[in-house]
């Protein structure tokens with residue numbers, strides 16, 4: 001069955017290139033005619049791996065075509081997911097399977113609410129990729145992608161196809177717990193790297209701030225019903241800070257490149273859930289306020 005890929009950016013292109021290389025049917029869905037023309041002029045997706053470039057002439061079409069879609073990877077940023085999903089909603093067959101590959105939380109549920117006849121699986125990935133040109137993707141870091149079903153349905157048989165294509169996926173029986181854990185890590189690290197304008201490792205010099213945030217994030221995870229996601233959170237945050245000491249966080253890089261951040265689906269989501277549950281999360285709210293102000297001052301969306 002054909003894999004449709006909506007969101008031919010870093011991760012979408014990485015998946016598409018590996019599926020095509022494995023001989024699996026795959027089609028890109030591009031936003032409009034202009035993007036399709038630009039894609040055709042490039043001749044395909046270029047994947048750069050270990051310094052080697054390969055061109056994959058993957059078929060593409062605009063999202064507003066009429067052919068039925070039964071299997072879709074949606075790999076947009078969280079803030080684009082609802083609009084992107086809406087652009088193909090009329091083409092989705094009853095029971096169509098969607099993989100929603102977005103960081104943070106909130107966008108997946110919004111998409112699933114709008115597509116009640118589809119099966120929406122959520123993904124959480126630690127693979128690393130970035131674009132170094134239009135329709136060019138650099139595979140920057142090996143990792144793992146977990147897939148799961150909030151409604152607890154069975155693992156799909158096509159996971160094997162992904163393995164055969166060299167896409168490292170694993171089924172998770174509690175994908176929300178995984179997404180919450182990653183969200184908490186991102187909330188404890190990324191905003192501080194933006195506000196202190198520093199690499200991850202320099203957060204060792206802001207240990208009290210990190211520790212107080214982990215404490216509140218732990219309380220939030222417990223209150224949300226994910227106690228396992230709260231286990232050893234502070235220790236893992238410290239481990240990640242040390243292991244990625246020389247790196248700039250993804251949010252730092254977004255701000256440095258004047259790109260919109262996914263704040264609303266990370267710290268914003270944590271604060272909203274805390275409010276909904278009536279939890280006093282003073283440090284997280286203060287951090288959210290400072291980050292929003294910082295973004296506004298730079299002319300970037302604060303939500």
Ligand code: NAD
Pocket residue numbers: 006007008009010011012029030031063075076077078080083084085087101102103104125126127128129130131262
């Ligand atoms: P990206 O910005 O590189 O790609 C997103 C693509 O979606 C862009 O090409 C954009 O044009 C396209 N898009 C947006 N709206 C569209 C629409 N309506 N129709 C068609 N195309 C549309 O993003 P990415 O880095 O691949 O990240 C995707 C998600 O995965 C994000 O939530 C990100 O945080 C997460 N993530 C990324 C990485 C990484 O290394 N890149 C790692 C882990 C998680």
Ligand code: KPL
Pocket residue numbers: 185186187189190200240244248249250251
């Ligand atoms: O996932 C990350 C990111 O940069 O987005 C790290 C820094 C590893 C944890 O927040």
